[in-house]
Amino acid sequence: MTHPYLSVEQLTQRYPNGSGGEMTVFENASFGVEKGEFVVIIGHSGCGKSTIMSILAGLAESTEGVVIMDGAEVSGPSLDRGVVFQNYSLLPWLTTLKNVTFAVEARYPNWSKDQVLEHSKKHLEMVGLNGDVFNRKPSQLSGGMRQRVSIARAFAISPKLLLLDEPFGALDALTRGSIQDELLKVWAGTDQTVFMITHDIDEAILLADRILLMTNGPYARVAESVDITIPRPRNRTEIVEHPNYYAIRNHLVQFLGKRSKELAGPTGLVENRPETVHFDNTAMIAKTKKSSVAV
Amino acid sequence: MTALSLNQRAALLSVILLIVGLCIWEVAIPAQQAAGELTEYERLTGGGTPKAGVPPPSKVIEKAWEQLSNPFYDAGPNDKGIGIQIGYSIYRVLSGYFLAALLAIPLGFLIGMSTIAYKALNPFIQVLRPISPLAWMPLALFIIQDSEQSAIFVIFICSIWPMLINTAFGVAGVRKDWVNVARTHELGSLRTAFIVILPAAAPTIVTGMRISIGIAWLVIVAAEMLVGGTGIGYYVWNEWNNLDLTSVIFSILMIGVVGMALDAMFGVLQRYVAYSE
Numbered sequence: 315m316t317h318p319y320l321s322v323e324q325l326t327q328r329y330p331n332g333s334g335g336e337m338t339v340f341e342n343a344s345f346g347v348e349k350g351e352f353v354v355i356i357g358h359s360g361c362g363k364s365t366i367m368s369i370l371a372g373l374a375e376s377t378e379g380v381v382i383m384d385g386a387e388v389s390g391p392s393l394d395r396g397v398v399f400q401n402y403s404l405l406p407w408l409t410t411l412k413n414v415t416f417a418v419e420a421r422y423p424n425w426s427k428d429q430v431l432e433h434s435k436k437h438l439e440m441v442g443l444n445g446d447v448f449n450r451k452p453s454q455l456s457g458g459m460r461q462r463v464s465i466a467r468a469f470a471i472s473p474k475l476l477l478l479d480e481p482f483g484a485l486d487a488l489t490r491g492s493i494q495d496e497l498l499k500v501w502a503g504t505d506q507t508v509f510m511i512t513h514d515i516d517e518a519i520l521l522a523d524r525i526l527l528m529t530n531g532p533y534a535r536v537a538e539s540v541d542i543t544i545p546r547p548r549n550r551t552e553i554v555e556h557p558n559y560y561a562i563r564n565h566l567v568q569f570l571g572k573r574s575k576e577l578a579g580p581t582g583l584v585e586n587r588p589e590t591v592h593f594d595n596t597a598m599i600a601k602t603k604k605s606s607v608a609v
Numbered sequence: 610m611t612a613l614s615l616n617q618r619a620a621l622l623s624v625i626l627l628i629v630g631l632c633i634w635e636v637a638i639p640a641q642q643a644a645g646e647l648t649e650y651e652r653l654t655g656g657g658t659p660k661a662g663v664p665p666p667s668k669v670i671e672k673a674w675e676q677l678s679n680p681f682y683d684a685g686p687n688d689k690g691i692g693i694q695i696g697y698s699i700y701r702v703l704s705g706y707f708l709a710a711l712l713a714i715p716l717g718f719l720i721g722m723s724t725i726a727y728k729a730l731n732p733f734i735q736v737l738r739p740i741s742p743l744a745w746m747p748l749a750l751f752i753i754q755d756s757e758q759s760a761i762f763v764i765f766i767c768s769i770w771p772m773l774i775n776t777a778f779g780v781a782g783v784r785k786d787w788v789n790v791a792r793t794h795e796l797g798s799l800r801t802a803f804i805v806i807l808p809a810a811a812p813t814i815v816t817g818m819r820i821s822i823g824i825a826w827l828v829i830v831a832a833e834m835l836v837g838g839t840g841i842g843y844y845v846w847n848e849w850n851n852l853d854l855t856s857v858i859f860s861i862l863m864i865g866v867v868g869m870a871l872d873a874m875f876g877v878l879q880r881y882v883a884y885s886e
Contacts, residue, residue, distance in 0.1 A: 371789075371793060372792075372793075373789055373792065373793070390792075391789070391792040391793045391795070392793075392795060393793070393794060393795045395793065396793065397789070397793045399786055399789070401786070402784060402786035402787065402790075402886075403786070403790060404790075405787060405790065405804070405805065405808070405809075406884045406885065406886050407808040407809070407811075407882075407884040408808075416794070416804055417794050420794045420795060420796055420800075421794075451884065451885075452886075453884070453885040453886060471794075
């Protein structure tokens with residue numbers, strides 16, 4: 315069996331529950347992510363999404379199980395795994411530009427000052443920031459601009475795996491929309507592997523190649539892996555017209571509304587791999603279209 | 610009147626309060642009675658000789674003018690200009706203070722970063738901190754055998770605690786997310802300290818430094834009264850022994866002005882390191 319680029323094997327997380335016992339957040343969760351893939355994980359609060367993210371980032375350790383990326387076990391944080399947090403990814407005492415350059419300097423210690431500056435500016439411009447924004451402090455930026463800076467920094471160091479922990483969770487809907495487009499645009503030009511947490515189904519469908527669905531905790535697991543069978547480049551107004559869109563969306567809503575609860579609880583299996591769910595109505599629709607033309 | 614800004618009106622009010630205060634002070638000082646108006650008994654008991662009373666502000670201003678127009682004269686150990694005396698005090702305060710900063714800030718970093726260091730050192734800090742700095746004076750004089758350096762030591766010991774505790778508190782309180790930013794960018798411990806921890810904790814550290822310099826300036830006056838020789842504290846005590854209350858009042862004012870200037874310097878530094886999230 316060939317291993318995927320990122321392979322999560324039998325990951326288990328237990329915490330002491332405060333009364334002498336243990337609380338199992340998730341158990342034997344296993345899944346893989348291919349190189350260049352954009353994977354989004356959705357689940358209710360408390361299912362351990364953020365814990366999985368921290369383990370992937372190397373900021374936390376799992377109770378059991380391993381994470382293997384590009385043939386090596388993940389242990390401790392590294393520049394190979396870039397993280398964008400929901401808040402506080404930026405250092406408030408540094409200007410926008412310095413917030414990017416310090417990371418670029420860390421990534422490419424042999425680069426000259428000019429190279430670092432040019433590379434940083436290029437990535438900030440890619441997310442639509444320029445001019446006097448470079449010299450402003452994060453407190454003088456809007457929430458959306460701050461997350462753009464975080465994204466620019468993450469892409470500037472081109473990590474092997476980019477982890478996005480609800481990056482747009484604190485933004486209003488309109489800002490979120492435009493910054494999602496920005497993220498898609500930047501991502502499209504790279505073969506960056508992305509792993510993202512969100513609560514927003516529409517955001518997930520717009521961005522992802524694949525959506526991982528988690529059951530409720532405790533004993534949460536990644537129950538399903540839904541392929542997003544909508545071709546790229548995607549556009550929020552056009553994807554809703556796609557024949558697969560509502561099939562996928564309804565499935566996700568059903569899962570989060572009902573089945574995440576029904577499927578909850580321990581399985582007793584040594585390995586909980588997600589079931590692949592694949593919708594493809596394009597052929598069917600094409601047929602009905604043809605027949606309607608014939609009529 | 611409406612054309613004046615809030616600050617201008619406040620300044621105007623300050624000046625009025627000052628003038629009113631000085632006038633009340635001036636009027637409240639009883640005039641020396643002429644000898645002719647005294648009873649025989651009063652004359653016999655020495656009532657006619659000039660009494661050393663609290664001087665009126667006009668005398669103090671006169672003295673201030675005289676002293677400040679020639680602050681650096683040196684006419685022997687008992688008669689030096691106010692500038693020289695204040696210079697000695699500032700020198701002692703700054704020497705003791707910087708020595709304290711040199712120890713307190715790195716040690717505070719260590720205590721803030723490591724729980725075990727915090728727990729191990731905390732009992733010592735808690736016992737040493739409430740000791741009045743002047744209580745160290747006899748021991749310092751005995752061990753150091755030099756009054757000048759003993760005064761510096763007393764400043765050192767009194768300014769160390771606020772800096773140490775604030776540094777530890779500031780470093781321990783650095784937001785975990787910022788530390789994680791450093792970790793995910795593989796910054797080494799030195800770069801983490803300078804790029805993330807120090808700037809994050811700087812406002813708290815500078816607050817500690819500001820408290821320390823205030824305390825150091827309070828303590829130097831008392832310390833110099835004990836060790837003598839030079840300094841503004843010695844000057845106050847010496848003028849008291851000379852029964853020159855005008856100079857005493859003038860030097861009290863100078864202590865206040867210098868203290869205010871020292872504090873203002875740290876106020877500027879505080880604004881410089883401040884950040885908003």
